[in-house]
Amino acid sequence: MTTAPSIPRAGERDVVAVQTAEPGAVFDVVGSSPRGLSSQEAVSRLAEHGRNELPRLAERSPVSRFLGQFTDLFAVVLLVASAFTLAAYLLGTPRDVGNLRLAIAILAVVLLNASIGFGQEYMAERTADAMRDMVPHQARVLRGGERVEVPAAELVVGDVVVLDAGDAVSADCRVVEAHDLAVNNVVLTGESDSVGRTADAVSGRVARLEARNLVWMGTTVAAGAGKAVVTGTGEHTEFGRIYRLTARTTPDRSPLQLQITHMARRVAAAAFALGVVLFAVRLPAGGPLVETFVFALGVMVACVPEGLPATLSVAMAIGVRRMARRQALVKKLVAVETLGSTTVICTDKTGTLTKAEMTVTRLWTAARTHRVTGVGYAPDGSVSDVDSAREVLRVAALCCDARVLPPKAGDGWRVLGDTTEAALLVAAAKAGLDVDAERRAAPRVGEFPFDSERKLMTTVHTHDGRTWAHVKGAPGELLARCTRIRTEQGDVALDDRTRAEVLAANDVMAGSALRVLAVAIREIRGARTGQAEAENDLTLLGLAGMLDPPRPEVVDAVASCRRAGIRVIMVTGDYALTAEAIAHRVGILAAPGRPRTVTGADLDGEIDDSALRDLLAGKGDVLFARVKPEHKMRVVAALKDLGEVVAVTGDGANDAPALKRADIGVAMGATGTDVAREAAVMVLLDDSFASIAAAVELGRSVYANIRKFLVYLFSHNIGELAPILVATFAGFPLVPINAMQVLAIDLGSDVLPALALGAEAPEPGVMDLPPRGRRERLFSWSLVRRFLFLGSIQAASATALFFWHLHTAGIPFDRFTAVNPVYREALTMTQATIVVSQFFNAFTVRSDRHSILRLGLLSNRKLVGAGLIGIAIMCAISYLPPLQAVFHTAPLSPVDWLLVVGCGSLVLGADEIRKFLLRRKEATT
Structure with a gap:
């Protein structure tokens, strides 16, 4: 589109006009459209207005940094000794050139140490910069109607940003589409509660921070999904204004540094006391005053x-660099120290113990079980009895937000979005479905995004003049909402016997370490139908079982942790049988017999905090499955109450509390959200558990x-x-x-x-x-x-x-x-x-x-x-x-x-x- 040349600079936008405009009219204010900017226009605006980055706070000059090295206690002691020795040379009669040499030599030692310290500080800063570059913040935007992923620093005014739970908001934006969207504005308001967002116009009398149709740089998406158009970037944002007013804070010193400081004080005090004692002993023996004084300084x-x-x-510095080479980026030096004393690792399953390369290998329908061949994200393979499996794959594929990108520039097939959804898309392609054509034939007109509470995702589509709700999610939760099942004879009532057959099929697949999703459909009255109606009285189409194979290096890493006296506990939101199968494969469950499996329902019911501590203090294997983020937080807190040093992994925004609560929060660098990476003190570039063991x-x-x-x-x-x-x-x-x-x-x-x-x-x-x-x-x-x-x-x-x-x-x-x-x-x-x-x-x-x-x-x-x-x-x-x-x-x-x-x-x-x-x-x- 052609943009008027009067588009103002980023951040100079009339905020009142932005918040009072109807969703469709917002695009006129910012010179954009619902399809977003064209790539050429985005490049032009980026060149004109600059990158979406906050200015760096004023850094200490190199001279100031170098002089700061002389504030170390040992340096102070040596500088005082050098000054006294020089004074002894100047006051001596005759002057002893040896004292001058000694004063110069002591000063040389101090200068050498200062140079080494300055060099290491500089290298540490460069390492930190490199770490930030290795884990860039990304943003999903619409460019010419296509959803693409771009560096957050390249956002410009007019970009249409796609928001999902766990994302960090990378610029000031006006919401133009909201589906149960809620944000956490704690960085701006100090209030940690999530606040709902709307796409509707808001009165201009409402203060800008209270306008519910605006989202701000630095805040996070707590729930739901939506779209927003960028209205301010970089320093021309609300967060940028606060950032400029924020003074540099001195980082906390690690316990190790505090111990070294305490030791230095004791050593300096002992050196001074010993020098005084020996001076007092030698002086009465008739030694010259100056020589005796220099002798005491030598002792010091x-x-x-x-x-x-x-x-x-x-x-x-060497430890941090070595960890970076082993795919573990440490954000705080205190983590280097704490890692050595880790006693418990609470780990996710998907992506950490497994490859996060989901592949559908089995489909179950009322007609039969279907085998799906092929591995990975390349659409190479086939589905047995494809005709009876096509409908469940079509509905599942339309209920997906992910995209599977073809090979480019030597890379293989790539996934933009959730890997589970990507596996469904690939399986649909193996069944001969043209997913893009199906999307055009049944356009999406609404959605109810997935959340960890109900464990479902629903999309609403129109097709041949009728409106349908497509639902996929955890088999147990979805089956409870189904009243019918599709068979070769048509849709029939879902009785208790049939429910038992579905659950048995689910258990068989889960027991084979497959992750299982159920797929259902329902015709609804229209796009305005509420979530409760759209997700009840459903017709079950079938189950999809997908394999996420364990990483080959994890088995040795788990065994290494066991030898090191480190307990590994799986805490996952996945189905219990699937989690148990993977835990056995990688060696987390080593004891014979079934482990004690604790579910989120158990933690909400009979297991209070005291019972949880008793359970964790026991000697048997424990596995946590189907847990929510608050349950994960309780597990971490209980272990710390028992005196354990806990490392915990997480990738979602809802994992942030547990990552903060743990002694070592470990976020996923490849698949984790921005919020999780910010909350953690260590980021795994390869998302592998083996990197945690190597870091320990x-x-x-x-x-x-x-x-x-x-x-x-x-x-x-x-x-x-x-x-x-x-x-x-x-x-x-x-x-x-x-x-x-x-x-x-x-x-x-x-x-x-x-x-x-x-x-x-x-x-x-x-x-x-x-x-x-x-x-x-x-x-x-x-x-x-x-x-x-x-x-x-x-x-x-x-x-x-x-x-x-x-x-x-x-x-x-x-x-x-x-x-x-x-x-x-x-x-x-x-x-x-x-x-x-x-x-x-x-x-x-x-x-x-x-x-x-x-x-x-x-x-x-x-x-x-x-x-x-x-x-x-x-x-x-x-x-x-x-x-x-x-x-x-x-x-x-x-x-x-x-x-x-x-x-x-x-x-x-x-x-x-x-x-x-x-x-x-x-x-x-």
Whole structure:
């Protein structure tokens, strides 16, 4: 159509004119028609007025982000130490250039950590953007009379949008067609109750947010269906106006981040207290004030795990990226942490455990059972005795909104809409029906959309001057509304014996894991007939049984969850026998005998919340079938009341409450609604249960990797600190390791290996262990015990070699000076022993119980490379004269290195013995 050039910009429309116009007149206001815009006009308006997107809130500048890295507590401690050391240099007489070097070195460590943190934050933002792009919001619109799916960002004023339950409204619109349509305006009004919508004109005196014929960007369709014409897009919407007024909010910190912050405070306090104590001990012994003060600062630096903030950020970012590669997109870092402790997964059936590629394989009519051949959505196959099956398929096909799209650009047959409806359309095509021709012959003049309460869908059609209601839905619900059945002799009364035969046929198909739909018809008085009349006194035409085969990877995933101590419970709206058959096939029901099957009717009746908790706390298998969204919510709440950590899957708008209530809400990325994806913290791109199991495994490995590098960092801190303490209380006048060496260790042997540990793959058997307890703390006694054990070995080795080397010189302690060659060699041996110990320690901490021989020495090549870089830096410090001057070191002889490597490897040998004893103990218990 030709659009007048005076069409105003999106959002500048006269809202009063829009809401007061009759449905047919609205199109004139926006320059459109009931068939929607042409593709060319849509492209023209998009180019002129821009995309339907909200402006991004002002982001922090890169400089501000970088400076924000210096607010970390460890960074603050190091900055203060650097400032004090610089002050010591400036106030000293004569000035000690070593203090200046130390101040610069500490500042360099802080800058390095800030750079790593800044880089990870930037990468995390880019990952989040990529995730948004991978799950785009779509909208169904009419373009030239054809229903198509377009990115929501490409909506323009005048587009006619098709709305169904579960959709997010992507622009401000005027409703022009409504069938029990209701929306949830909570994002605009704060009221969570659904509000009915109408296509009728509304008085201009009604406030725009109260106009019942308008829907707004950001709201959701709670029920029903309809059509609406776009009147405002992007920032020219009501939601865009509010969005511009909304200030950026600071995201909540995850429990893990809070634990790290708490630990940092304790470590900083302990470092400060220890520095003060040692300053107080050494000063009365006659040491110079400035040197004693710098010594105390060195002790503080030795206590601070400088690499922790950077390695924590890297481990989290690596976990998110790994999950994305496994088709699981995590929207919140807290999900990475929580996934590792999941104890129960409540899963849907269709699409999650199965392929969601429905294929009708069997039809039942009063005449006979018909076999349908062919699989998938290609119309290749046949229907046995097609003449007696044609009517049930014709009526079913006309009662469908889905479309089956032919192959295009190398893709196979695709479905636009519900896969169950697509299966009916394909079966009709196999029976020789031209569905498009049938639609023209019997046009739809009304509909009563499907909802989860009545489990039916009805469409109203006119044909040869008569009006018919076509109804399809759950066999139990539809059969209760039927009074007749169609046979070869015509329509006959549906007596009790015949009802029993229909239910038996339904049970046979459901017991074979087929999803069953019943199809019925009734002649009605006209298109204005109410829903109650249209859906009662029906004539049953037959049953359609369709197969949705289990995903092949799900069986192994369910078995993996069972080994991991994770309980899997099916919670589905499907028929009980169908659900039970699939649950047996994939291994959810493992116990012999029939499971306890709980239906929605049971939850509405005899099973109250207390009885539900008792049922879930039992040891037998439980399966929930024919449940409504509120029932799913009750199941999740009951499990959480029992102390379980619950992950729950969902794809519809009505699943949003359960997704929010769960510890981990998991939405379907391919078939889920916008509302479900917004409510969830994790989105599965492939909709597969196997991706949940993979995400749990990765979540456990992320948490384990964080514990690994905590052990790694704190164990070597003990190795640095112990020689200093021993020397102080033994009366040795000099330090066994100076602050510059500590920083060199922290940079060369801390950060890179710790980052490599953050990238450690899940270790063998991670899914054979039970979930960690909800109350388990990251900085637990088991972690402290482990780094004390490993750190004590490193500390003993470094201290022993230092004093042994001094002893070989035969010089009393009080005769040693900082320039003494023997002292500088001992100083170097202390540093080298800690570096080499950390090299072996990195292999040790890769597992709490598995031998490094099982893990493979080279299975984490990044870790090997990082360790060798640390040793290379140590060699440079020992042998290069410029670095010798900076670090007060001396070259080590081959014999010295043999001693260093021998003592450094003790940590690996000792822990291998501990692991062996632990495994033997586990084998005998």
